Amino acid sequence: MIIKNRLIPIRIRQNEALIRRIPAAHSQRSTIEGDLAKRKAGYRGEQSLDYYLSHLPAKEFTILHDLRLFNGSTYFQIDTLILSPYFALIIEVKNILGTLLFDETFNLLIRTRDEKEEGFPNPLIQAKRQKTQLKTWLIQNLACRYTNRISNWHKQPLYYLKTSADSTHVPFRVIHIQHLIEKIKFFKQSYPIEVITSRQIKKISRALVINHVPGFLNILDHYNISSKEIISGVQCPSCLIFPMRRIHGDWLCPQCGCKNKKAHLPAIQDYLLLISPAISNKQARAFLHTASEDTASRLLSVMPSSGTKKGRIYFLQ
Known part of the structure; x- marks a missing residue:
């Protein structure tokens, strides 16, 4: 059951609005258009997830998309959170083309495409941080013992995956979107004992939705654009x-x-x-x-x- 739907990210809507409202020859237009293309690709990756999640039994799994919560000092975001009586899953989606190398020596994700290399922050570190922050949030806000069964992994929809020699856990935590349902079945087999009731899941879901805080970036400051330049x-x-x-x-x-x-x-x-x-x-x-x-x-x-x-x-x- 989907409790919180996935919406078009505000950042995409902001970039689209900027392109409509700045002159065609504006110096920042190409940068804004490039950023928009990347964000739309990421959003398409997140949308592709929804098809596979639709195959989960609605009565058994509760799904929340695009959560942004305050942990007491800063905000953290989760692409998709799945709650069940057996475990919780944090899914972080990345839609990146190319050959991906998870280099855990330097905590980097290195993408090779068209013989060019580009470095990204290691998404496994991001997912691990999200897990810790969510557990802390649940304990602080709900005194929830359910936090011992939060698992997380990171998905790359279009890629050829390589890992450094000592990265034995990466293939377990990084999966192709087509293997999503099989991975969830694996988790259910690994954690067959119910640790929380459906009523408690509803309480947690309601608290998460109520405490969700939409993000809003001052987009003009971000691109160093004056409000006077807006048409x-x-x-x-x-x-x-x-x-x-x-x-x-x-x-x-x-x-x-x-x-x-x-x-x-x-x-x-x-x-x-x-x-x-x-x-x-x-x-x-x-x-x-x-x-x-x-x-x-x-x-x-x-x-x-x-x-x-x-x-x-x-x-x-």
């Missing part, structure tokens, strides 16, 4: 020019004549992804190029909000 206005969904004009309840494109009643919604989302995770009526009027306070209130009414009257602010969905 404001409503983008035409047909010809993609800026800005559309608000006329008689519709957004009208002055170039291609396209009419659309909801073209402002992506614009508001872009503001919340790029400028600030909250927007006021005044800020919406400036960004959407509309002068009417009442119109802006109607356009924002579908967004989550807090506060009243002039103090109301609206948030990212």
Whole structure:
């Protein structure tokens, strides 16, 4: 049973919004596009996991995707967490093409592709750290004895795997996605005794979901882009020019004549992804190029909000 679904990562949405809202000749465009391509590849790897997880008995396994929890001093993230009465599994997904060498002498993952080598942090260290942090979080928040049965491994969907001579445990912890179900069956055979009830799993799952904190990066600072460089206005969904004009309840494109009643919604989302995770009526009027306070209130009414009257602010969905 999936308790927390996998959503498109905010970082991908931010990069997509940046590409829409910076000039075509911007100096950072190629960097942003390259980052976006890598993150989309990683997301596709995570999505491919979902097909295999769908083969697990829903009554026996509880699945939570994209968890981000606070451990008291910092945040840690888990791609996928599987809970069962017998054990817990942390799955960290990497979608990396090429020949991969796990060099544990220097704690590196070395990828060779097209005769070029590239180093990455060792994902096994990352997975081990996630395991320790999750165990600590469960003990601190739930006094949970279930932590003795947390296992974890790291998956590389597309690769040829090599290890250094002394890395005997790497093949056990690094698997191809096609072997996922067999590996979970192996764990169930290895840990046949139930150590937690279904009711306790529901309690743990509920606590994890409640304590999940979505990450939000100041994307403009990250790429050293000023908010003044962001193109404001409503983008035409047909010809993609800026800005559309608000006329008689519709957004009208002055170039291609396209009419659309909801073209402002992506614009508001872009503001919340790029400028600030909250927007006021005044800020919406400036960004959407509309002068009417009442119109802006109607356009924002579908967004989550807090506060009243002039103090109301609206948030990212």
